[in-house]
Amino acid sequence: MSDRKTLRDSEHLLEDPEALLLLVFAWAEAGWVRDLDAALAHRLFALAPDGDAACLLAAVMVSFQAGQGHLLLDLDHARRQPRELIAVTVGHSSAKEDPPPPDALLSLMPASWESRLRDWTAVGEGEGSEPLVLDNHRLYLRRYWRHEAQVSQALAARFAASTEVHAETLRAVLDRLFPLTDPRAEPARWQKLACALGARSAFTVITGGPGTGKTTTVIRLLALLQVLALESGEAPLRIRLAAPTGKAAARLNEAISGQVGQLAELDLPRTKQVRESIPSDVTTLHRLLGARPDTRHFKHHRFNPLSVDVVVVDEASMIDIEMMSALLAALPARARLVLLGDKDQLASVEAGAVLGSLCARAEAAHYRPELARWLQAASGWAVGPEWQDSEGLPLDQAVAMLRHSFRFDDRSGIGELARAVNVGDSARAMAVLADEGFADVQRLALDGERLAALAIHGRRHDAAGGYSHYLGVIRGQSSSTRPAAQAVRDDWDRWALSVLEAHAGFQLLTPLRSGPHGVAALNTRIERELEQEGLIARTAVDSHWYEGRPVLVTGNDYGLGLMNGDVGIALQAPVEFGAPGRGLTLRVAFSSGDGRVRWVLPSRLQRIETVFAMTVHKSQGSEFAHTALVMPELLSPVLTRELVYTAVTRAKNHFTLLCGSNDVFAQAVERRVARQSQLTPAGTYA
Numbered sequence: 001m002s003d004r005k006t007l008r009d010s011e012h013l014l015e016d017p018e019a020l021l022l023l024v025f026a027w028a029e030a031g032w033v034r035d036l037d038a039a040l041a042h043r044l045f046a047l048a049p050d051g052d053a054a055c056l057l058a059a060v061m062v063s064f065q066a067g068q069g070h071l072l073l074d075l076d077h078a079r080r081q082p083r084e085l086i087a088v089t090v091g092h093s094s095a096k097e098d099p100p101p102p103d104a105l106l107s108l109m110p111a112s113w114e115s116r117l118r119d120w121t122a123v124g125e126g127e128g129s130e131p132l133v134l135d136n137h138r139l140y141l142r143r144y145w146r147h148e149a150q151v152s153q154a155l156a157a158r159f160a161a162s163t164e165v166h167a168e169t170l171r172a173v174l175d176r177l178f179p180l181t182d183p184r185a186e187p188a189r190w191q192k193l194a195c196a197l198g199a200r201s202a203f204t205v206i207t208g209g210p211g212t213g214k215t216t217t218v219i220r221l222l223a224l225l226q227v228l229a230l231e232s233g234e235a236p237l238r239i240r241l242a243a244p245t246g247k248a249a250a251r252l253n254e255a256i257s258g259q260v261g262q263l264a265e266l267d268l269p270r271t272k273q274v275r276e277s278i279p280s281d282v283t284t285l286h287r288l289l290g291a292r293p294d295t296r297h298f299k300h301h302r303f304n305p306l307s308v309d310v311v312v313v314d315e316a317s318m319i320d321i322e323m324m325s326a327l328l329a330a331l332p333a334r335a336r337l338v339l340l341g342d343k344d345q346l347a348s349v350e351a352g353a354v355l356g357s358l359c360a361r362a363e364a365a366h367y368r369p370e371l372a373r374w375l376q377a378a379s380g381w382a383v384g385p386e387w388q389d390s391e392g393l394p395l396d397q398a399v400a401m402l403r404h405s406f407r408f409d410d411r412s413g414i415g416e417l418a419r420a421v422n423v424g425d426s427a428r429a430m431a432v433l434a435d436e437g438f439a440d441v442q443r444l445a446l447d448g449e450r451l452a453a454l455a456i457h458g459r460r461h462d463a464a465g466g467y468s469h470y471l472g473v474i475r476g477q478s479s480s481t482r483p484a485a486q487a488v489r490d491d492w493d494r495w496a497l498s499v500l501e502a503h504a505g506f507q508l509l510t511p512l513r514s515g516p517h518g519v520a521a522l523n524t525r526i527e528r529e530l531e532q533e534g535l536i537a538r539t540a541v542d543s544h545w546y547e548g549r550p551v552l553v554t555g556n557d558y559g560l561g562l563m564n565g566d567v568g569i570a571l572q573a574p575v576e577f578g579a580p581g582r583g584l585t586l587r588v589a590f591s592s593g594d595g596r597v598r599w600v601l602p603s604r605l606q607r608i609e610t611v612f613a614m615t616v617h618k619s620q621g622s623e624f625a626h627t628a629l630v631m632p633e634l635l636s637p638v639l640t641r642e643l644v645y646t647a648v649t650r651a652k653n654h655f656t657l658l659c660g661s662n663d664v665f666a667q668a669v670e671r672r673v674a675r676q677s678q679l680t681p682a683g684t685y686a
């Protein structure tokens, strides 16, 4: 009875825009949609009052989708599977008082939804100035439609500009980069194929899981391109390396020098010149493009392109559509772009999972037979029929997937767990966590005491696994001790770097920002326990600061040279280096990535938070020796396969799951984030 009444009420709402608008504000109040979504719908309705309630609902939902990282609202999908779009838990009050939730209304949308939208003056169907764009049955906020269209056009131009390279010329260099005599030649064959692919295309994506050799491959690809350029008498290629965040840039920075050094062992023509022409400094994309404070505009764009021949971007899963569009616009037409990343990781928080969309068909490769033949001639490795598709799209021909992990062998629990999570096999994931044969993974029940004990002391018999380790380094309980006050800056830098390195030994991750297992509550709890154990001591009762406080930078600060995602630690250090008389004070030490330390006074740090617990989103681009993931008892929309996979693959040596509910863990592993975009070959592009 009451169900039927609710249904009748809901149908009525879909005919009455004023009533729906009131309801939308009630949804925002209940936290079901964002205030921003409701405000946008309200504004659109004021600007274009000819829309009906169905139009209004579409406007709320397309804005809500953008907040979830989706570029568009697929109207058909929203009607047929509304709970995949938005599923809200109705309140605990008596059922008849619950307002109809958004998913209930979406399920009532008539097939005429699309034509009603088409008639609304707020909606356009292509270039124009209307705030919304309807493209087939996909509704966009104009900004995202424009970015997506620009990216599609720029990529299509790059595919058309791909250069013909003689397979034999390539083979000669590739055989030196990947000698067939190497015992690991067979597992490295995908790397060799990726290099061949990268040599013929002005745009290449190299995707692969952790330790599959993305960095190794790209360095060899750069060496290959450089050899080809030098051998044909051209000037050395101007190469730039970048990553979406400072943290990711710093990590690539560390990896690069070792990898470039290894080129010396290979029998390459002009080795020295080639090595010297591969840069070792990695910048952030914002810096590369010349970000201007407080605007969305960059110094480099279509009319002032970068002076480069090749740009490599690591951790490309973090690139959103707006950044991708800006990057492509700033590239000269002849320059190559190589994206590196793990397609299965969480995408950027901002709208548009660019890498995931570009790699939507990477698993089965879809190389055209003529490309497969060319790849075989260029690399010596056959591309089997299972990777071929005579209908392969241009994008497919530019994507290489690395399929062998050099870091995780069959005995690695982290590797096995990551694989199980990635294919959504929750039973296997649980079995791996329970298997004592996999010494590097474990599952613990989530309770406050266990969590605190793990965070402070690490795993049993594993002194380096918790926060007491780096706090011990600060207190001199290791080979590296705090320099004397009169010591030179280099000594202080070295010591601070050893503390930062020890700190990277362990990181607690959580999916949530708020609630009992959110970042804020976990930070407070761990701080309290560390204080009780005498491992930290606040400088004043009301101060957030104490020696050893780990902080995460949450926004770029160009003045201080700090980037979103940078982690620093507060340390007692000289007020002025080389002036011991001025005493010590609390300064926050950040690695600047070149073996030096940036020392910043706490009062100068505007956007930071304590980071004993970090969200999984913020952990992207970082690795920790031991990573522990809190899995809460209640299912929430953020708990997805991509999130669990990202957390597991942050671990280098150990992974611990602090599990509140096996059911919730299983459901999270089984649930994917379905990102919609026309960059996927299913869309109009390609």
Ligand SMILES: Nc1ncnc2c1ncn2[C@@H]1O[C@H](COP(=O)(O)OP(=O)(O)OP(=O)(O)O)[C@@H](O)[C@H]1O
Pocket (backbone or CB within 6 Å): 184, 188, 191, 208, 209, 210, 211, 212, 213, 214, 215, 216, 217, 255, 406, 407
């Ligand atoms: N062809 C190869 N032969 C031998 N060792 C390799 C090869 N490729 C990669 N490795 C080794 O495997 C490890 C991981 O490689 P690399 O860092 O390039 O992978 P990645 O995919 O960039 O890793 P990450 O997940 O950290 O981004 C390194 O120790 C590297 O030396």
